[in-house]
Amino acid sequence: MLLIKKMALCILSFIIIILMSSCNVFSSTNEKKEEETKTIKDDTFEYMPLEDNTLKLQAIIKSDSDKLINLSIPNEYDGKKVTVIASNTFEKCSNIKQLTIPSNIKIINSMAFFHCDGIETIKFDEGIETIGDFAFSECNSLKKVALPDSLIHLNDSAFEKCSDLEEVVVGSNVDTISDDCFYECEKLSKISIGKSVYSIELGAFGACISLKELFIPNNVKEISGLFFAKEGKKEVNCTVKCERDPIKKNNYEEMWIQDFNENNKGDVLYNQTIE
DSSP states (O other): OHHHHHHHHHHHHHHHHHHHHHHHHHHHHHHHHHHHTOOEEOSSEEEEEOTTSOEEEEEESOTTOGGGTEEEOOSEETTEEEEEEOTTTTTTOTTOOEEEEOTTOOEEOTTTTTTOTTOOEEEEOTTOOEEOTTTTTTOTTOOEEEOOTTOOEEOTTTTTTOTTOOEEEOOTTOOEEOTTTTTTOTTOOEEEOOTTOOEEOTTTTTTOTTOOEEEEOTTOOEEOOTTOOOTTOOOBOOEEEESSOOOOSTTHHHHHHHHHHTTBOSOEEOSOOOO
């Protein structure tokens, strides 16, 4: 009986030791993880370290800083590349007048510059790959946007309701002009569609009432109500020139014509080339 008690005591002691060791390892792992994700700050910005040893710019320390008037996003900080701008980082920051996005920035997340109505110019260096939903929506002083060839993903409503935007150049590697991308940009009158754009989605140019002519290059294969606008918005009167005939199978021809005529009073001309 005494032997059995001693054996039970030994087993219990062994289990306790194992549990304590596990707790120490778990605690150590958590501390290490917390240390790795600890934010870094300078006088103006706050950064979050990422797993690939780069940084995400995630907050403004001083929103009234003079540095924001002519803002060049840091290309790196403390020897690490800044590759991401977090969602809502500069939302409603009216101080910014001129904005430069450097080559190390790969992703601008949703609403990063939402309603920054003081921005007059944006310079994108080659490097940016993704512009998120509503990233530059309601930047009401912006007049022209030239999107670089490095850009691939131009997400929903990226430049929606930029009331003074007049001209857009879409880079050569953008694959889709997404839903409502330039919706209600009422002064938009000139747009150049890149040679890799495959799809133009619902409402991409909805309520763009100053758009009088739109050239659809041969690479565009899918169109979905590009002039669609919400009830009560003015129709677009735009002449659409297509480099090729619509696809003539599965009723696609009728679908294309319907898409062009959705909220649009203008003509549709096929087999057109750039003048």
